[in-house]
Amino acid sequence: MKASLKWLKEFVDFSLTPKEIADTLTMAGLEVEGMEEFEDDTILEINVTPNRADCLSIKGVAREISAILGLPLKEPSIPVFEKEREHLTVEIKEPQLCRRYAGRIIRDVKIAPPPQWLSRHLELHGIRSLNNIVDITNYVLLEMGQPLHAFDMDKLRGSHIVIKKAHPVNKFLTLDNEERILSKDMLLIWDRDVPIAIAGVMGGLNTEVTSSTVNILLESAYFHPISIRRTSRALNLSTESSYRFERGTDIEGIMLALNRATQMILEIAGGDVTATADNYLEPFEPLPISIKFKKINDILGIDIEPSLIEELLRRLGFEVRREGEGIVVIPPSFRQDIQRDIDVIEEIGRLYGYDKIPPTLPAVRIQPHTEDTKRNLIKTIRNSMRSAGYSEVINYSFLNPSVLDKLRLSPDDPRRNVVKIRNPLKKEEDALRTTLIPAILDNVVLNIRRGERSVRLFELSRVFLPSAQGLPKEPLQMAAVYLKEREPSLWHSRHEGFYDLKGTLENIFLELRIKDYSFLATELQEPYLHPGKSCAIKINNQIVGSLGTLHPAVMEALDIKGDISLFGLDIDRLFLNIPSGLTYTPLPKHPYVERDISIIVSQDTPAGDVRATILSIDSQMIESVNLFDVYTGAPIPEGKKSLAFSIRYRAGDRTLTNFEVNAMHSRIIKALEDSLKAELRT
Numbered sequence: 001m002k003a004s005l006k007w008l009k010e011f012v013d014f015s016l017t018p019k020e021i022a023d024t025l026t027m028a029g030l031e032v033e034g035m036e037e038f039e040d041d042t043i044l045e046i047n048v049t050p051n052r053a054d055c056l057s058i059k060g061v062a063r064e065i066s067a068i069l070g071l072p073l074k075e076p077s078i079p080v081f082e083k084e085r086e087h088l089t090v091e092i093k094e095p096q097l098c099r100r101y102a103g104r105i106i107r108d109v110k111i112a113p114p115p116q117w118l119s120r121h122l123e124l125h126g127i128r129s130l131n132n133i134v135d136i137t138n139y140v141l142l143e144m145g146q147p148l149h150a151f152d153m154d155k156l157r158g159s160h161i162v163i164k165k166a167h168p169v170n171k172f173l174t175l176d177n178e179e180r181i182l183s184k185d186m187l188l189i190w191d192r193d194v195p196i197a198i199a200g201v202m203g204g205l206n207t208e209v210t211s212s213t214v215n216i217l218l219e220s221a222y223f224h225p226i227s228i229r230r231t232s233r234a235l236n237l238s239t240e241s242s243y244r245f246e247r248g249t250d251i252e253g254i255m256l257a258l259n260r261a262t263q264m265i266l267e268i269a270g271g272d273v274t275a276t277a278d279n280y281l282e283p284f285e286p287l288p289i290s291i292k293f294k295k296i297n298d299i300l301g302i303d304i305e306p307s308l309i310e311e312l313l314r315r316l317g318f319e320v321r322r323e324g325e326g327i328v329v330i331p332p333s334f335r336q337d338i339q340r341d342i343d344v345i346e347e348i349g350r351l352y353g354y355d356k357i358p359p360t361l362p363a364v365r366i367q368p369h370t371e372d373t374k375r376n377l378i379k380t381i382r383n384s385m386r387s388a389g390y391s392e393v394i395n396y397s398f399l400n401p402s403v404l405d406k407l408r409l410s411p412d413d414p415r416r417n418v419v420k421i422r423n424p425l426k427k428e429e430d431a432l433r434t435t436l437i438p439a440i441l442d443n444v445v446l447n448i449r450r451g452e453r454s455v456r457l458f459e460l461s462r463v464f465l466p467s468a469q470g471l472p473k474e475p476l477q478m479a480a481v482y483l484k485e486r487e488p489s490l491w492h493s494r495h496e497g498f499y500d501l502k503g504t505l506e507n508i509f510l511e512l513r514i515k516d517y518s519f520l521a522t523e524l525q526e527p528y529l530h531p532g533k534s535c536a537i538k539i540n541n542q543i544v545g546s547l548g549t550l551h552p553a554v555m556e557a558l559d560i561k562g563d564i565s566l567f568g569l570d571i572d573r574l575f576l577n578i579p580s581g582l583t584y585t586p587l588p589k590h591p592y593v594e595r596d597i598s599i600i601v602s603q604d605t606p607a608g609d610v611r612a613t614i615l616s617i618d619s620q621m622i623e624s625v626n627l628f629d630v631y632t633g634a635p636i637p638e639g640k641k642s643l644a645f646s647i648r649y650r651a652g653d654r655t656l657t658n659f660e661v662n663a664m665h666s667r668i669i670k671a672l673e674d675s676l677k678a679e680l681r682t
Contacts, residue, residue, distance in 0.1 A: 011062030053247035057145030067315035093164035109271035146257035147241035153215035252333035292326035395439035398429035408527035432464035436479035545569035
């Protein structure tokens with residue numbers, strides 16, 4: 001925003017130097033970015049923030065200087081024109097986009113070059129001079145901040161103006177002789193039959209004021225800022241008018257600007273006012289704001305007298321009345337940015353002077369540290385995974401729904417019900433992820449293609465599941481994958497990565513003090529896991545995840561090979577099964593007795609079921625049960641397998657006798673025979 005110092009002095013009689021006035025405005029929030037000397041005048045280049053549309057004019061900047069310095073604001077005497085010798089009507093069909101539109105017919109004007117002082121004013125402020133009528137509308141725009149437009153009245157069809165959208169018109173020739181492609185929602189100004197201007201942006205070539213113009217229609221209006229902003233950007237057409245309209249003009253200043261332009265036209269170009277129309281659909285209603293003096297001083301950190309607070313606000317054009325221990329403030333129509341008490345406090349502070357507010361250190365209350373249990377548990381899990389050699393990955397929360405096909409998910413799988421993204425970073429990844437598995441498998445694929453032969457990765461993050469409440473559910477989940485390198489081994493009993501990953505999980509459970517867990521092959525079959533090498537993870541009879549080797553069909557779809565195992569955990573469910581506290585018992589004083597048991601069961605019987613059966617026997621003597629051998633083949637019958645367990649017995653109050661241990665061992669054998677059809681292997 002350019003502002004002539006000489007022009008500003010026509011409104012405020014100040015004696016500060018250009019440097020001093022620049023510093024004064026800058027300290028009050030209107031940053032002066034530069035100054036340029038022109039003969040006996042100085043042009044200030046002011047950076048006006050988007051919320052201060054009231055300062056996009058000479059009068060607006062002068063009003064600020066008046067308020068800051070406490071000097072009176074001088075305004076030109078503007079007459080009111082009420083002649084009505086012909087009929088002019090204005091119809092607003094889009095009240096949400098145009099709340100007020102005023103028009104005035106002035107006949108018998110004389111188009112000529114403008115006076116030198118007028119063209120000089122425009123030139124200093126970066127606007128090209130055209131003719132006296134157009135230059136006057138631009139002068140008033142600079143002076144008062146209200147855009148105006150003049151139409152050649154004789155080129156209009158009738159004396160009826162309509163404000164409506166572009167449809168069905170899709171092209172329009174503007175004053176710059178460019179054909180603009182219109183969208184149906186753009187707001188236009190129409191005469192009886194055709195559009196004559198793009199509202200708030202630029203007039204049409206079909207009603208241009210030229211040297212042959214005799215009669216004009218002068219326009220002054222209020223258009224919705226968002227509508228003008230969208231139109232201006234869609235057309236890639238920014239003008240002095242659109243710049244102001246899209247930031248918000250003063251709806252109460254429309255007739256004042258129209259009268260000011262009329263006054264200048266009659267003085268400079270002659271003419272006669274014959275008609276005026278003002279369609280004001282939604283009159284301005286001031287917004288009272290109540291605020292306590294204590295809050296003002298608490299926020300600013302100083303003690304300002306109530307009388308000074310009232311004076312500062314009145315200088316800015318605010319209405320102020322005392323009410324109890326505070327005030328009620330009514331901002332003027334040109335200050336649409338003032339909507340809350342904190343906005344009023346900011347005005348008081350900047351006018352009082354930020355440099356007068358002493359610097360103080362903020363009071364900081366030190367709160368005692370409160371332990372976040374859930375955060376600590378997550379930290380425990382992460383540390384356990386890292387100590388096992390796993391690297392944590394962080395993937396985007398976006399998903400290409402087609403990858404769920406590679407995981408072999410059934411059509412009715414809940415994870416196919418994704419939350420769509422309106423503005424995805426990639427058009428393929430237009431959904432929020434419902435599982436962590438696809439992304440972590442992509443990480444493995446990338447590592448394999450880069451020559452890695454052993455990969456350990458995990459991710460602990462949220463997934464997004466649709467909810468009837470509107471916003472999606474965001475359960476916390478964890479996925480881990482292990483690519484085990486195939487290499488020659490000195491040991492004949494080389495095991496698969498599945499067991500390594502299972503051991504990693506068991507270490508996590510150990511650190512979380514979870515004891516009642518099991519791995520059950522019959523409870524869950526994830527379609528992306530090998531049906532014969534996978535299991536559900538169960539804690540306290542609740543399934544919390546799955547573990548297994550990657551399905552060969554998934555490996556083929558991903559074009560990878562190797563020993564790949566993975567698990568998925570529902571961390572929220574896992575946390576529900578973590579003991580809330582610890583129970584400490586003294587170290588045992590009496591020795592234990594350890595006995596082995598080897599049984600033959602069906603090939604389909606999980607070892608976990610055998611262990612659970614043993615532990616289910618009501619006895620305080622059984623301290624632990626551990627599997628140490630699994631065997632199939634001769635002499636074990638086909639369809640059967642041999643399981644060997646080590647059972648530790650101990651009593652807390654005495655040393656056990658052989659008789660007691662033998663009796664309990666017999667009870668265990670009997671229970672296994674009855675419940676699992678087990679046979680004792682001899």
